[in-house]
Amino acid sequence: MLQRILGYVADNIGNITTAKSISDYIKSQHSRIAPETVQNYIMFATSAFMFYQAKRFDIKGKKLLEFHDKYYLSDLGILYALSGFQPDKISVRLENVVLHEMLSRGYQVAIGKNEQREIDFICEKGNEKLYLQVCKSLYEGNAADREYKAYEGIADHFPKYVLSMDEGFDTDKNGIRWMNIKDFLLSKSLL
Numbered sequence: 001m002l003q004r005i006l007g008y009v010a011d012n013i014g015n016i017t018t019a020k021s022i023s024d025y026i027k028s029q030h031s032r033i034a035p036e037t038v039q040n041y042i043m044f045a046t047s048a049f050m051f052y053q054a055k056r057f058d059i060k061g062k063k064l065l066e067f068h069d070k071y072y073l074s075d076l077g078i079l080y081a082l083s084g085f086q087p088d089k090i091s092v093r094l095e096n097v098v099l100h101e102m103l104s105r106g107y108q109v110a111i112g113k114n115e116q117r118e119i120d121f122i123c124e125k126g127n128e129k130l131y132l133q134v135c136k137s138l139y140e141g142n143a144a145d146r147e148y149k150a151y152e153g154i155a156d157h158f159p160k161y162v163l164s165m166d167e168g169f170d171t172d173k174n175g176i177r178w179m180n181i182k183d184f185l186l187s188k189s190l191l
Contacts, residue, residue, distance in 0.1 A: 001026075001033055003082075005041045009051060009071050010082040014092035016056070016068045042071070049074045052099065057110040057122055070111050072096045091136045094181060095120055098134050098163065101185050117150045129158040130190055134181070138164045138171075148173050159190065 008022050019039040026033050046053050051071040073079055073096055079086075102109050102123045112119030112131065121132040131151065138144040147162045151174075154160070160176045161184065169178050184190075 001031075002041055004029075004031075005033075005038055006045060006050070007082045009042060009045070010073060010079050013072050013079065014070060014095045017071055018068065046071075050078060052103070054099065054121075055110045056113055058113045072099050074100075091134070094136065094163075094165070095134045097185070098132060098181065102132070105190075114150060114152070114154060117152070119150050129156075131158065131160040133160075133162045135162075135164050137166050138162070138169055138178070139166065144171070148176055151176055161190075 004026065005022060008025060009017060019035040019042065022038045022042075023033055023035040026038075042051070042053075045051050050073070052074060054070045054072060056068045056070070076093060076096060079093075099109055099121065102121065105125070107123040107125045107128075110122045110124075112122045119131055120134050123130050123132065131154070133147040133150055135143050135147055138147060143164075144162075147164075151160050157175075162176060162178045163181045163184050164178070165181055166178075167180060169180075171178050179187075
C-alpha cells in the first residue's frame, strides 16, 4: 500500500493532492485505506525528505489554506524509479527543478491561489518576495495567456516572472517578466 501511495504522489507532482483523493483512487482500484492512514504515509515520506510539501496561500485573503497542498520530489530519480520515464510530464519536472533552486537560495516557497487562478510559486526570504509561473513553452495552445493571466489583480510590486524553455520569447507584459528557465536558474540576482 505504501508503494502505491508513493507512486500516486510521485505521478501527481505539481498537482493539488489530498489524502482523500488518494484514498478515493485506491478505492476505485478495489482496495481500501483510510484518508488518515494515507496522510500519515505522506507525512512520513515528507519527513524522510522524499517529498517537499508546498502549502497553498490565498493571495487575496492573505492566509494559508488548509489541505490542498502540492508535493514535489526531493530527487526526480524517485519519479523514474516509481513511475518510469514519462516524457509528456516535462512541465512538472521543470516546476520541481525551479522549486529546489528557490529552496537552495534560502526562500520559503508556497503555491498561490489568486481567485480561481493558480500561481506556481510564491517565494519569500526576509523582505524579498517574488512570484513564478513555470511552463514548457508559451507557444503551446493558450499557455502564454494562461501564465500571464495568473497574475491579474495582484496589486503589490514584487517581481513576477513567467519561465519557459522558449528561446527569444522576450515578451514582458504589464511589468511581468518572461525569462528562459536556464537563464533564470543561472542568474545571480532575481530582484
